[in-house]
Amino acid sequence: MLVRLHAALWLALVGAVPAAASPAWGGGEILWDRYGVPHIYSNTEAGGFYGFGWAQAHSHGNILLKMYGESRARGAEYWGPDAEKLDRWLIANDVPERAKLWFRMQTPQMQQNLDAFAAGVNAYAAAHPDAIAPEMRQVLPLSGVDIIGHAHRLMNYNYIASENRVMASAAGAGAGEGEAQLPAQDAGGPVLPPEGSDGSNAWAVMPKRTVAGKTLLLANPHLPWAPSMLTYYEAQITAPGYSVYGGTQVGLPVVRFAFNDNLGFTNTVNTILGFTSYQLTLDGNGYKLDGKVRPFRSVQKQYNVRQSDGSLKTVKFTQRSSVHGPMFDLPDGKGTIALRVAGLDRPGVLQQYLDMGKAQNWQQFEAALKTLQVPTFNIIYADRDGHVLYLDNGILPKHKSGGDYRRWSGLVPGDTSETLWTEVHSYEDLPKVFDPPGGFVQNANDGPWVSTWPRALDPADYPAYVVDQSGMSLRAQMSVKLLAGDDKLSWTDFVGRKVTTTALMAIRIIPPLIDAIGDNPDPELQAAKRLLAGWSGDYEAESRAALLFETWAKLFAGNALTGTDNYATPWSLDDAIESPRGLKDPARAVATLKHAVAQTTKLYGAVDRPFGEVSRLKVADGNLPGHGGLGNLGIFRVMTWSPLKDGQRSPVHGETWVSMVEFGTPMKAVGLMSYGNASQPGSKHSADQLPMVQAKQFRTLWRTRAEVEANLEEKVTF
Known part of the structure; x- marks a missing residue:
């Protein structure tokens, strides 16, 4: 039975199963379904947080406590010198002290909520001492300060100003395309993929563009597969005034990618320069x-x-x-x-996400957005009334001296108060698209200008430092192409387009490459020509040209696939979804293909090795033929693969949490957590959804109590 565990009693109770539950959180229960998803029902709002804390400790206890220990800036104290660099960075930036201040600045209800979440974690660990690794138990007990402190560290000093990102900007690298599109690697944190190859996808489609006349929403964040503070967790929380289903990052007590009966929202990492x-x-x-x-x-x-x-x-x-x-x-x-x-005076990031989930219509949702407490992320919204929104959200400094994005992403002269910003832009200042003529909004981590098609935003209407729009990734172009037009999408279309593995780069560049090969007498080039000409451009397990094209593309456009010097026509905003294209130097492109043939054969044993023999979906004991690939190849079904080991490679980043919703009556909702909904050693839910990833299938998301009880694995009361 779950209990509220007071911090002062912790040491006395470690290793003992509590005998009775405190009524402090109002009581409730957790119904676990057969995919390890907790459905939390509580009589009070704080009780919902309590149950969510218990559930996260059950599913991800070790990484949960590791990240809280790190966010306290006590990682080196707990685990040794490897954590020292992060501790020093957080302490130098006053994160532990600001966490205490931010907790005091919460409403009394949110203070109770945060303490309740912490109490849920403490109670689970007390009731199940053997389920938590001994080296992690020393972090206990938690308090509400730990919860807000971790959110502060994650948002402001990982996504916005990690040490690596700050030092890269100071070294003159600026925030570059990859840094701008991805959360920077935290000191001691997870390693992120090459520029722009990861990130997230999001769609919201208006009723006028759907067969059923209902709004559609896709939430599709990516990020690492290895357990870390960026791991996603699926849950449903039902409490008075708050009922949401969705995913969030482990350690956060609110759902960041959420939907309820009337609306939903998702996030993608954006290019806001918050430092x-x-x-x-x-x-x-x-x-x-x-x-x-x-x-x-x-x-x-x-x-x-x-x-x-x-x-x-x-x-x-x-x-x-x-x-x-x-x-x-x-x-x-x-x-x-x-x-x-920016944003160190705005402690309401968790409150804003809570209020977004509580909202039942556009007016209530926009009221939450206007508080502007979430320091970064695009926000994509859809509702039952047919409204959709793209918002380039963030806490953006207002620069009175002007200048463009590149100026403010590098070193800025600090010897004049002309460069010292003291204000931030309001919600009204930020680029946004609401109910556009094209009938949809989308984002794949690019800037705001092509968030719908035809374009609805003009960069000239905004300060030049709002976003770096020197290019548009091929993944974002593919995202637009999958939705643009006048056709009406059925539910089957919507789901089917989500799982496409076609590489836009291949579709665009293979025809001129084949023309450039022509009747070249080299037998290897002719064999490569036949291989590429007979390929659909899809990154499926059976695809025999995919590895060759990936190898050639990295030689042509750089390892991160962001180089454009070898294209005949560069990217331009006026030709946003058809450029870059063509071969600037056809002979050089052919010579590069010759080199790619040799390199592919050396790496993979044959130039035409089936993609899925090399690229494997691996989690725990699961090992299945893979599909999907690098976003900068123009693949919407993103998968970043590890270096080869024993002739195989496995997912590093890519498809993680996916949910697709149709706001009809009844609602349709399907989803998947690629690596499973638990990371604790021995959990049967660490790889149980992998076969569905391989088969491009999705689960029905059980939302009603009757559905949950029909698929019940375990019930816990508190």
């Missing part, structure tokens, strides 16, 4: 600003590092800051920067 790196000019014990020398502010900080013998070593450091923010020395003596992050 600025300022280059300081130092002078003695200060820095120059507007021709004067200002003194640093210096504070002593510290953290502990667990040694190999179990003892703790205290590391002390002096953290300097300027009027811009905390200061950091660049590697190799290349100077000193100050970091300014």
Whole structure:
């Protein structure tokens, strides 16, 4: 039985199963279905959070506690020197102290909700001490401060300003296409894929474009398959005034990709520049600003590092800051920067997501959006009334000195107050598309300008620093092409287009490549020509030309597949979904193909090896022929593959949580969690959905209590 566990009693109760439940959270139950999805029913709002905390601990307890320990900036204290870099970054940026402040700034109801979620985790661990790894149990007990602190770390110091991303901008790399489209790798966090190859997909289609005359919504986030703080979790929560189904990232107490009976929303990583790196000019014990020398502010900080013998070593450091923010020395003596992050005065990210899920119509949903507490992410919305929205959402600094995206994504002069921003843009300022003439909105991590077709937004109407739109990924172009036109989509069409594996790059570039080969007498080139000419361009398990084309494409457009120098016609916004195209140097392209033949044969044993023999869907003991590929090939069914090991490769990032909804009566809702809904060792739900991934099938999402009880695996009450 679930109980509320007070922090003060934790050490006394570890290892003991609590005997009675506290009534503090109002009571409720969790019905687990046969795919390991928790359906939480509670008599109070806080009880819904309590049950959600219990459920997450049950399914993902080890990674849950690991990420909370890291977000406390105590990872090195718990697990040793490997976590020291992240601890120092979070402490230098005041994340632990701000977590306490942010908790105090929550409404009394949200404070209760956060404490309830933490209590649910604590209670599960107390009732099941052997289910949690010993090295993770030391993080317990949790409190509501830990929950808001983790959300703060994830949003502001992973998605917005991870150490790697900040240092890359300071090194002159800017936020580049890949960094802008993907959450930056956190120090000690998960490794993300090559530029633009991952990310997320989202569609919302208006009734006028559907056969049934009903609104359609696709939620399709990606990110890593290996368990981490970016792992998705599927759940249903039903409490007074709050009833949602969807997915969220483990550790968050609210559902980020959600739908209810009347509306739904999803997110994709966008290009909002929510931080600025300022280059300081130092002078003695200060820095120059507007021709004067200002003194640093210096504070002593510290953290502990667990040694190999179990003892703790205290590391002390002096953290300097300027009027811009905390200061950091660049590697190799290349100077000193100050970091300014937007949104540190806005503690309501979890409240906004909760209110979005509670909304029952467009007016209520927009009211939640206008609070502008979520610091980044495109938001795509659909509702039963037929409305759809694309919003380039985020907390965006307002730069009075102007300039474009590239200027503000690199090092910015910090010696003048002209560059020091003090305000952010309002909701009304942000690019958005509502109920467009084309009847749909979409996003695949690109900027806002082609969020619908025909285009509805003009970059000239917005500051140049809003977004980097120097190009458009082929995946985003494929997303538009799958929806554009006047035809009406049936439910079958909607689901079928979601799983297409066609590489737009192949469709666009193979014809001129075949023409360039012509009657070249080289037998290898003629064999490659026949192979490519007979291929549909689909990345299916049986495809025999897919590996060759992938190899050639990386030589042609770079390993990240973002290079455009070898195309005859570059990308332009006026020709957004048909460019780049053509071969600038046909002879060179043919020579590259010759090299690709040799490289493909060496890597895979044959130039025409079936794609699924090499690319395998692997989770736990599952190992099935794979399909899908790199988004920058123009593939909507994204899968980023690992390096070869023993002749095979497996998913690193790509298809994770998918849900598709039709707002009819009754509602249609299907979905899938590719790697399963649990990561705890021994769970039978760690790979049970993999065969459906391989077969391009989806589960009916059981939403009514009768459906859940007909597919019940376990019931827990609290």
